[in-house]
Amino acid sequence: AQSVTQLDSQVPVFEEAPVELRCNYSSSVSVYLFWYVQYPNQGLQLLLKYLSGSTLVKGINGFEAEFNKSQTSFHLRKPSVHISDTAEYFCAVSETGANNLFFGTGTRLTVIP
Amino acid sequence: NAGVTQTPKFQVLKTGQSMTLQCAQDMNHEYMSWYRQDPGMGLRLIHYSVGAGITDQGEVPNGYNVSRSTTEDFPLRLLSAAPSQTSVYFCASSYGRNFYEQYFGPGTRLTVT
Numbered sequence: 001a002q003s004v005t006q007l008d009s010q011v012p013v014f015e016e017a018p019v020e021l022r023c024n025y026s027s028s029v030s031v032y033l034f035w036y037v038q039y040p041n042q043g044l045q046l047l048l049k050y051l052s053g054s055t056l057v058k059g060i061n062g063f064e065a066e067f068n069k070s071q072t073s074f075h076l077r078k079p080s081v082h083i084s085d086t087a088e089y090f091c092a093v094s095e096t097g098a099n100n101l102f103f104g105t106g107t108r109l110t111v112i113p
Numbered sequence: 114n115a116g117v118t119q120t121p122k123f124q125v126l127k128t129g130q131s132m133t134l135q136c137a138q139d140m141n142h143e144y145m146s147w148y149r150q151d152p153g154m155g156l157r158l159i160h161y162s163v164g165a166g167i168t169d170q171g172e173v174p175n176g177y178n179v180s181r182s183t184t185e186d187f188p189l190r191l192l193s194a195a196p197s198q199t200s201v202y203f204c205a206s207s208y209g210r211n212f213y214e215q216y217f218g219p220g221t222r223l224t225v226t
Binding site: 004009041042043044045046049090099100101102103104105106 | 117146148153154155156157158161163169171172203205214215216217218219220
């Protein structure tokens with residue numbers, strides 16, 4: 001069975017500092033991996049996705065993530081955060097051919113001025 | 114395009130009452146789904162549909178019914194509300210088999226007393 005672990009429930013970081021949000025998954029088959037962002041009082045929107053090919057994936061708003069198959073990880077990074085990046089970030093996994101997504105419990109990123 | 118719309122935004126029910134959460138999309142998406150979001154638990158899939166007339170259960174289907182009579186609409190029915198169903202409910206849709214590139218509605222915050 002597939003599952004997703006987001007190790008940090010809250011990450012405070014100063015403005016213009018780098019950030020990494022960690023995500024590990026477990027699955028016995030090939031997977032697709034995703035990061036979604038949820039701004040306060042809004043629905044989720046897709047930040048980036050890994051389906052195949054290059055393990056370094058670039059998304060919107062300057063975020064990127066790297067798929068590491070040996071470590072079953074898909075960590076999200078940004079070299080310099082802005083106040084507007086304050087939001088909750090969800091990692092999600094889907095086994096190839098499956099019909100649904102499994103979400104992690106989320107990481108709340110707070111950018112401090 | 115309005116995207117994915119959900120009504121109502123807020124609802125308070127008494128235990129045992131029934132109600133329907135509405136979801137509509139105007140993007141001609143085949144895939145639609147319902148999630149509930151609870152603190153510390155991320156999003157969990159309730160039901161999903163891969164097209165009009167086809168629905169299936171997700172991770173937490175008990176206490177909920179769905180139907181898909183048109184491509185646009187995917188209502189979620191609570192048969193007999195319980196306090197455990199207090200949650201934020203999100204509807205999402207995606208085009209064809211790209212179910213993972215989901216577009217989310219703004220959510221419905223439901224409280225059951």
